[in-house]
Amino acid sequence: MRIEILYKTDITSTIQDQVSELFKQLSPNKKQLKLVEILTQENPITIVYCIEQDKIVGIASMCTYKVISGNKGWVEDVVVDLNFREKGIGRKLVAKLLEVGKEKGLSEILLFTEDERKSAINLYKGLEFKQKNSRIYMKISNPY
Template structure:
């Protein structure tokens, strides 16, 4: 098992296909953005990948942003291939991103997870994330 940050030079059609196929296990409705857009230097986001035998089996993305209350990270699109769940890959991806956030001097890391993803809730709580007493609203444009 190898954990790494995806770089623009890593992007090729096979990598793009593997990550988009994996993302469909998380959300089959959303059409994923190109990795070139995600890893554009103007977009402050990092993509952590877990690879087993040249196959990407897990991915997690953290966007960074600065607001009056501090420099923050927001984790999204965490998915582990169904065939490899329960092996600690999600935990390793999250720990990897948390470590990256610490190195970048982030004040806080936030994340969103759907109410029905019970194993993910347990993982995030075990990693020290606490449920924030707030409301999240969305406006699709």
């Protein structure tokens, strides 16, 4: 098992297909963008993946941005294949993103998860994420 950063030059049709199938386990009804559309110079994102015997079994991503209050990161799309859960892969993926955040000098790394995702909540708490006293609001400006 290896945890790697995904670069645009790494993308093959096999990798795209494996990531697409994996993402469906997280959000089966969401429209997906192609990896080549995401991994661009204009889009400050890091995607990490776990590969086991030539198969991608986990992914996580972090977007970075600068605002008045500092350099920040936002973790998204953390998913581990159903057949590979409970092996610490999610923890290793997020830990890798935290390393990247440290290298980039981020002052804060944020994420969102739904209340019913108990395993994810335990994972994030185990990596010392703290729940903020805040609300997230959403407005869909370009519905699919």
